[in-house]
Amino acid sequence: MEKTPFVNQLFTGKVKQLGDPEAKDPMEREWETGMFKKPTTGKVWLTKTNLIGDEVADTKVHGGPEKALFAYPVEHYPYWQKDLETDEIGVGAFGENLAVTHMTEKDVCIGDTFKLGEAIIQVSQPRRPCWKPARRFRVLDFALRIQNSGFTGWYYRVIQEGYIESGLPLELIERPYPKWTVSYANKVMYHHKDNYELTKELASCELLAENWQRTLNRRLKGIESREERRVFGPNK
Numbered sequence: 001m002e003k004t005p006f007v008n009q010l011f012t013g014k015v016k017q018l019g020d021p022e023a024k025d026p027m028e029r030e031w032e033t034g035m036f037k038k039p040t041t042g043k044v045w046l047t048k049t050n051l052i053g054d055e056v057a058d059t060k061v062h063g064g065p066e067k068a069l070f071a072y073p074v075e076h077y078p079y080w081q082k083d084l085e086t087d088e089i090g091v092g093a094f095g096e097n098l099a100v101t102h103m104t105e106k107d108v109c110i111g112d113t114f115k116l117g118e119a120i121i122q123v124s125q126p127r128r129p130c131w132k133p134a135r136r137f138r139v140l141d142f143a144l145r146i147q148n149s150g151f152t153g154w155y156y157r158v159i160q161e162g163y164i165e166s167g168l169p170l171e172l173i174e175r176p177y178p179k180w181t182v183s184y185a186n187k188v189m190y191h192h193k194d195n196y197e198l199t200k201e202l203a204s205c206e207l208l209a210e211n212w213q214r215t216l217n218r219r220l221k222g223i224e225s226r227e228e229r230r231v232f233g234p235n236k
Contacts, residue, residue, distance in 0.1 A: 005100055005101065005102040005103035005169065006101055006169045006170060007098050007099070007100060007101075007166055007167060007170065008091065008099045008101045008166070009092065010039065010044060010099075010166045011040065011092050011096060011097055011099065012038065012040050012044065012052075013036055013037030013038055015032060015034045015055045015056070016033060017030065017031075017032055018031055018032070018033065026236060027135060031132070031135055031234070032058075033057050033095075034054070034055045034095065035094070035095035035133070036095075037092055037096075039092065040053070040166070043163040043164070044164060045162070046116075046158055046161055046162060046164050047068070049063060049064055049065055049068050051097055051164075061130065066157050066210065067155040069098055069121060070095065070097050070098070070127060070153060071098040071100050071153055072096035072098070074099050074100065074101050075101070075104060076151045077089065077090055079151065080093075083145065093136075093137075094153060095133075096153060098156075105126065105150055105183040106181055106182075106183045108123055108154060108181065109177050109179075110123055110125070110177050110181075110205055110208050111123060111205070112174070112175050113159065113174040113175075115171040115173055116164050116169075116170055116171075117163055117165060117168045118162025119158060119159075119164050120158075120173070121156040122156060122157050122207065123207075124154075124156060124208070124209040125185070125211070125212045126155075126185050126186050128147070128152070128230065129152060129230075130143055130230050130231065131143055131231060131234070131235050134231075134232075135233075135235055143231035150183050150187070176207065177207065180202065180208075188216075189202075189212070193219065196220065199216050199219055199220055200220060203217050
């Protein structure tokens with residue numbers, strides 16, 4: 001990271017109920033999401049599990065200590081505007097808490113520890129895209145497009161609570177696993193499923209989130225998780 005990465009914009013939001021429970025089209029039916037976040041101004045307190053004022057809809061797969069903050073690079077949005085042929089997808093559209101500049105999946109590694117304002121945060125895992133962005137933008141295979149592109153964003157766990165705000169730099173404190181960029185971890189998860197050694201090495205990374213370790217260790221035993229439910233969900 002030659003240029004100092006920083007928080008371009010900080011987002012929080014409440015859970016919303018959307019859609020029509022009587023709709024025949026699955027993409028129009030009722031659903032619940034915390035994706036629709038709004039830019040915040042001023043300082044926001046970051047706890048061990050989330051930003052004050054922020055909510056997630058499905059606590060089984062979102063939020064919690066390993067997914068306290070979701071970061072997404074501002075630089076990716078022109079790609080998605082072109083890919084989806086719309087200018088309606090812009091910064092904040094992925095439901096990120098941190099819209100970041102000067103850092104992408106190729107620059108950030110599992111276990112990277114950053115000082116952000118008063119807080120200290122640590123990269124825990126890449127985001128595994130689900131069916132909800134597809135529902136929001138009415139693109140059935142959007143989750144697959146996201147994971148195949150590698151433009152997934154990533155999550156942070158919180159090492160030290162504190163106030164954070166937009167405009168602050170992300171100061172790298174420690175990088176224990178320089179090999180395991182978020183981009184490389186994504187490649188092992190989605191594109192090198194048959195590579196036993198890489199899978200074993202990534203699974204043994206102590207600072208990788210437990211759910212990723214679990215998925216990879218199951219793969220080592222010959223048990224592969226089905227993607228259909230995650231990427232398409234009730235959209236089909």
